Structure formats: structure tokens, C-alpha cells
Amino acid sequence: xxxxxxxxxxxxxxxxxxxxxxxxxxxGFDLVQSQLDAFSAAGGIVSASxxxxxxxxxxxxxxxxxxxxxxxxxxxxxxLLANADPKTLLIDCSTISPxxxxxxxxxxxxxxxxxxxxxxxxxxxxxxxxxxxxxxGGDAGAVDYARxxxxxxxxxxxxxxxxxxxxxxxxxxxxxxxxxxxxTSEALRLGIANGMDPKVLSDIMSKxxxxxxxxxxxxPCPGVMENAPSSKGYAGGFGVDLMLxxxxxxxxxxxxxxxxxxxxxxxQQLYENHxxxxxxxxxxxxxxxxxxxx
Ligand code: NAD
Numbered sequence: 001x002x003x004x005x006x007x008x009x010x011x012x013x014x015x016x017x018x019x020x021x022x023x024x025x026x027x028g029f030d031l032v033q034s035q036l037d038a039f040s041a042a043g044g045i046v047s048a049s050x051x052x053x054x055x056x057x058x059x060x061x062x063x064x065x066x067x068x069x070x071x072x073x074x075x076x077x078x079x080l081l082a083n084a085d086p087k088t089l090l091i092d093c094s095t096i097s098p099x100x101x102x103x104x105x106x107x108x109x110x111x112x113x114x115x116x117x118x119x120x121x122x123x124x125x126x127x128x129x130x131x132x133x134x135x136x137g138g139d140a141g142a143v144d145y146a147r148x149x150x151x152x153x154x155x156x157x158x159x160x161x162x163x164x165x166x167x168x169x170x171x172x173x174x175x176x177x178x179x180x181x182x183x184t185s186e187a188l189r190l191g192i193a194n195g196m197d198p199k200v201l202s203d204i205m206s207k208x209x210x211x212x213x214x215x216x217x218x219x220p221c222p223g224v225m226e227n228a229p230s231s232k233g234y235a236g237g238f239g240v241d242l243m244l245x246x247x248x249x250x251x252x253x254x255x256x257x258x259x260x261x262x263x264x265x266x267x268q269q270l271y272e273n274h275x276x277x278x279x280x281x282x283x284x285x286x287x288x289x290x291x292x293x294x
Pocket of ligand 1: 006007008009010011012029030031032035050063064065066069072073093094095096120121122123124237238239242245
């Protein structure tokens with residue numbers, strides 16, 4: 001299949017490479033030359049613009065930083081919806097606001113396009129290993145059409161519901177993850193203050209009712225888990241600023257809908273304090289070190 005790919009960053013580049021490994025022809029565009037060079041070295045066809053990358057392709061994937069980039073790519077006179085062939089299935093994998101995803105998909109539909117939102121979970125390691133989880137929103141027919149392609153980049157493909165539903169699941173999941181990491185850190189800190197060995201404490205809580213993903217698989221206390229970012233100086237993994245972006249989307253979404261998310265708001269504030277203290281690029285489990293005064 002011929003695929004267009006816009007946004008060849010930390011996630012998009014390895015995803016595009018997996019499509020090429022599966023035998024697809026991928027035409028790509030990014031604003032950063034070094035990303036284009038790496039894409040070209042991996043066998044990709046570099047385009048001069050997003051509109052050129054979208055020409056004569058069956059599906060077009062975008063993997064951009066935030067809502068405003070997605071609006072900029074698709075909308076307006078120079079956007080893809082005004083220039084691409086409506087037979088091209090549009091797949092936005094960026095993590096953006098559910099409201100923006102719905103609005104762009106509605107405009108796409110009015111111009112004859114099928115568009116799905118397909119944000120991912122699994123990080124750069126999942127993108128490289130083609131083990132991402134895709135949370136997909138859109139019409140069932142379009143999701144079924146995209147599924148074989150998504151399976152070349154991911155292990156679990158979930159159809160969450162109508163347009164925007166993929167983004168809704170993503171913000172709910174990451175808000176819960178952010179809160180769980182804070183709660184897990186707090187419990188471990190309390191145990192350590194009591195003189196407990198954090199590994200013993202973690203082992204027992206992992207078999208008790210406090211068990212959760214952060215505790216069992218991504219323990220924030222250095223030395224408890226050899227392979228967790230906490231045992232590697234909090235390098236790699238999922239950055240504090242990326243978590244902060246997702247919490248911002250969750251809180252904004254809740255405010256739009258008058259939904260109550262007091263813990264989500266508190267988590268946003270705590271990760272923001274942690275980021276402002278110079279930790280934005282560290283793995284988000286480094287909130288374990290957030291000063292109690294904040
Ligand atoms: P990134 O910043 O590494 O990559 C984004 C790329 O988009 C950049 O290379 C940038 O130059 C390019 N870009 C921006 N505007 C463009 C435009 N108009 N045309 C062409 N290219 C453009 O970000 P990333 O880590 O790859 O994340 C991409 C998305 O995936 C984000 O929405 C992020 O929240 C989400 N996500 C990231 C992770 C992760 O661990 N990095 C995990 C899950 C989801």
C-alpha cells in the first residue's frame with residue numbers, strides 16, 4: 001500500500017519504519033531536516049510538503065505534537081482537507097483534545113473524507129517494537145479498513161467509539177496513570193519514612209489491594225526494579241512534560257464538560273511544580289522526588 005506520513009518525530013519515525021518493514025511504500029514529511037534524513041536513510045520517500053506527501057496515497061497518517069499542529073495540518077485553504085483526494089483515509093495518531101479531534105473529523109466528513117483518531121500508548125519503545133496500543137475513534141468501516149495497517153505498528157487495536165472516542169480514552173487513561181504514579185510515590189515515601197525497605201513494601205502491596213501498574217511494573221523508587229527508569233536516573237521513558245501535556249488535555253476536557261476531576265487538577269499542579277523545578281525532561285516517575293512542601 002502507498003502511505004503518507006506527516007510528523008516523523010520520536011514516535012512517527014519508528015512507526016513509519018515499521019510500515020516500510022511490512023512492505024508498504026511510505027512518503028513522509030516533517031519540518032525538521034534531521035528527521036527527514038533519518039527517514040530517507042530507512043528507505044522512506046521524502047516529500048517537499050504535507051500536501052505532496054498526501055498525493056496518490058491510500059492512507060495518510062499524522063503524528064504531531066498537539067491540537068494546534070493537527071488543526072494547522074488539516075484545516076484552512078492550504079490544509080490537507082482542501083488539497084488531498086477524499087478517497088484517502090485520514091488517520092491522526094497525535095494525542096490531542098477530543099473536542100478538536102471531533103471538529104476536524106466533522107470537517108473532514110463534510111468534504112467527503114473518512115477520518116479516524118488513533119492515539120497510542122506504549123511510548124517510543126512500543127513505537128520501535130511495533131507493540132503500541134491504538135485507541136481508535138471513528139466509523140466502524142473506516143476502523144476496519146485501517147486495522148491491518150495499525151497492526152503493523154501495534155499489538156492492541158481498540159475501537160473505542162465514534163470520532164474523538166480514541167482521544168477520550170487516551171486522556172482518561174493518562175490522567176489515571178499520572179494520579180497512580182503520585183499515589184504510589186506517596187505510599188512508598190511513607191513506608192520509607194517508617195524505616196521500611198521499599199522493595200519489601202512494594203512486593204507486599206503488589207499482592208494487596210494497593211496494587212497498580214506504577215507499583216508493579218514501573219516502580220518510582222530507585223533500586224526496586226532494575227529496568228525501571230527510576231533505577232537509571234529517571235532517563236528515558238515517558239517525560240514529565242508529556243505527562244503534563246496529557247493532564248492539561250484531561251483538565252481542559254473536564255472543564256468543557258463540567259465533569260469533576262479534583263485529583264486530575266491536583267496531579268496537574270504537582271507535575272507542573274516538578275517540571276518548573278527543572279525536571280521536565282526526566283521520566284514522569286521522578287515525581288517520587290517531588291518535595292513534600294510542594
Ligand atoms: P515529537 O515532537 O518527537 O515529534 C513530532 C514531529 O512533528 C516533530 O518531528 C515535528 O517537527 C513534526 N511536526 C510538527 N508540525 C509539523 C507539520 N506541520 N508538518 C510536518 N511535521 C510537523 O513528538 P513525539 O514524541 O513523536 O509525539 C508525537 C505525538 O505522540 C504527541 O501528540 C505525543 O503526545 C504523542 N505520544 C508520545 C509518546 C512518547 O512517549 N513520545 C507516547 C504516546 C503518545
